[in-house]
Amino acid sequence: MDDQYRIETRSIHAGQEPDEETGALMTPIYANSTYEQDAPGDHRGYEYSRTGNPTRTDLEANLASLEGADYGRCFASGMGSINTVLNVLEAGDHVVTGNDVYGGTHRLFTQVYEDYDLDFSFVDMTDLEAIEAAFRPETELLWLETPTNPLMSIVDVERAAEIAHDHDAICAIDNTFATPYLQRPLELGADVVSHSLTKYLGGHSDVIGGALLTNDPDLDERFGFYQNAVGATPGPFDCFLVLRGTKTLPVRMDRHCENARTIAEWLDDHPDVSRVYYPGLDSHPGHEIARRQMDDFGGMLSFELDATLEETSEMVSSTGVFTLAESLGGVESLIEQPAPMTHAAIPREERLDAGLTDGLVRVSVGIEHVDDLIADLEGAIEAALS
Numbered sequence: 104m105d106d107q108y109r110i111e112t113r114s115i116h117a118g119q120e121p122d123e124e125t126g127a128l129m130t131p132i133y134a135n136s137t138y139e140q141d142a143p144g145d146h147r148g149y150e151y152s153r154t155g156n157p158t159r160t161d162l163e164a165n166l167a168s169l170e171g172a173d174y175g176r177c178f179a180s181g182m183g184s185i186n187t188v189l190n191v192l193e194a195g196d197h198v199v200t201g202n203d204v205y206g207g208t209h210r211l212f213t214q215v216y217e218d219y220d221l222d223f224s225f226v227d228m229t230d231l232e233a234i235e236a237a238f239r240p241e242t243e244l245l246w247l248e249t250p251t252n253p254l255m256s257i258v259d260v261e262r263a264a265e266i267a268h269d270h271d272a273i274c275a276i277d278n279t280f281a282t283p284y285l286q287r288p289l290e291l292g293a294d295v296v297s298h299s300l301t302k303y304l305g306g307h308s309d310v311i312g313g314a315l316l317t318n319d320p321d322l323d324e325r326f327g328f329y330q331n332a333v334g335a336t337p338g339p340f341d342c343f344l345v346l347r348g349t350k351t352l353p354v355r356m357d358r359h360c361e362n363a364r365t366i367a368e369w370l371d372d373h374p375d376v377s378r379v380y381y382p383g384l385d386s387h388p389g390h391e392i393a394r395r396q397m398d399d400f401g402g403m404l405s406f407e408l409d410a411t412l413e414e415t416s417e418m419v420s421s422t423g424v425f426t427l428a429e430s431l432g433g434v435e436s437l438i439e440q441p442a443p444m445t446h447a448a449i450p451r452e453e454r455l456d457a458g459l460t461d462g463l464v465r466v467s468v469g470i471e472h473v474d475d476l477i478a479d480l481e482g483a484i485e486a487a488l489s
Contacts, residue, residue: 110169110284111353118164119346132343133157154331158339162346163314166304169283169349170296172316174323176330177342181279181299182207183335184313188275188295190329191322192243194220199237200246201228203254203457205277206446208246214448225457228258229389231266238270247276247293249286250393253405253441253465254458255380257389260396264292273322279303279432284356286397294319300337302432303402306348306355312337355434355470359402362476363468369477370406375488377462380405403431405441405465410488412461415440418487419464424471424479431467436476438466 104117119130133156140146149155159177167175178184185208192198200212202225212223224237228247245267249258260276267274275295276288282303288296298304300312315326330336337345360383367381382393383400393400408415419427425438429445439445442461446454468476 104168106168106171113168114165114284114352115350117168118161118166130158130161130343130346132339134339152339153334153336156336156339156342158342158346159337162342165346165349166283166298166300166314167316169352170278170316171283171287171289172296173318174316174320174326176315176323176326177300177337177345178313178315178330179335179337179341180311181277181297181301181313182211184297184299184315185211185277186335187315187326187329187333188244188246188273188297189216189221190333191273191325192221195222195241196243197222197224197239197241198244198246199224199226199234199242199272201248201251201256201258202226203251203256203459204246204248205252206441206448208248208277209446210448228263229256231259231262234263235266238266238272242270242272245272245274247274247288248280249276250280250382250389250401250403252280252403253380253445253463255382255387255403255405257382257387257393259392260286260288260291260293264288264294267294268292280401280403281397282352282356284352285360285399285401289316289318291396295322299432300345300348301430303356303359304348304352304432305345306351306433307344308430308433308435310341310344310348312341312345356399356402358470359468360399362470362473363402363404364400365473366466366468366476366480367404370404370480373484375409375484376406377409378407380407402468403465404468405463407460408462408464408484408488410462412442414487415462415464416443418483421483421486422479423482424475425466425483431465433467434470436467436469436471438464441465 138149163175226233264274279299296316298314381404
């Protein structure tokens, strides 16, 4: 399906056609490990499901269409996709990335790839001068998140990509929080987009997956090599579940955004909340950049309580509608405390320097009735701090 159709239409139809043999409307789950060949080396497009699977092919085409990409590759998890980007680097290369990058990404960078002689600089990605100053002759990759996890900082993708390209480096961005429905980084100059399909694209907290999208044929060829050689590929049922999820992405994201905006405004007036991190608020320092590069402000927000680590832990453990759990992007609302949960891998001093305080709470706002969500948060805050 070509780009003349809007994203709401492409999310349902792109990359998929009714099955030629049966007319089945939905992409079948091709639960095969191997495929018949007509002669040695003469196959019909598929030979082994680690290398390629028809269900995965449809998902990759669907995601590529949504991101406005020529190429898509799917992986067994979001971390599998990030790892594949690092696979194209070599010992001695340098990476510039954010100082509040997702904890799992931070762990991969510092506890895995530093052992393979990759070097990483963690800087404030909202400061373009700091990004520029961090580059070295050996810098090969600029790794971005926007909005960031969990402080919802906004990075100017267009300007950051220009800096990377001025230094002949790849600009890659984790677009999980925004999804292609709200933000399309390739249009802003990024070279690679990464997704955790586990989150909004799957949308129902029942699948793990990752994806890389690009318009660069050389990068895609290298990603495809590592996808096959390393073998971190999703199974056909996982791909089917994500294809089911992308069909409702636009309607879900509209409700996520609406609910999150209402809750952020309520929290902003709460006496026990010292700060709200949501780019949809006029007071957010990245609000104008977000307005320029996003179509809405997303379903993720964080807020800081005037509370200790223990009081904050009690608060996030006291909700009834919000579920205390890691992850995000499902139809149900989740709540978590980054310090002992998603960002526990970051040393405490480094975490505090990055603004990840003991009183920080992150919420993935679901699609329940917003009045029930607000009442739930109000009760939990009162129970912990009264």
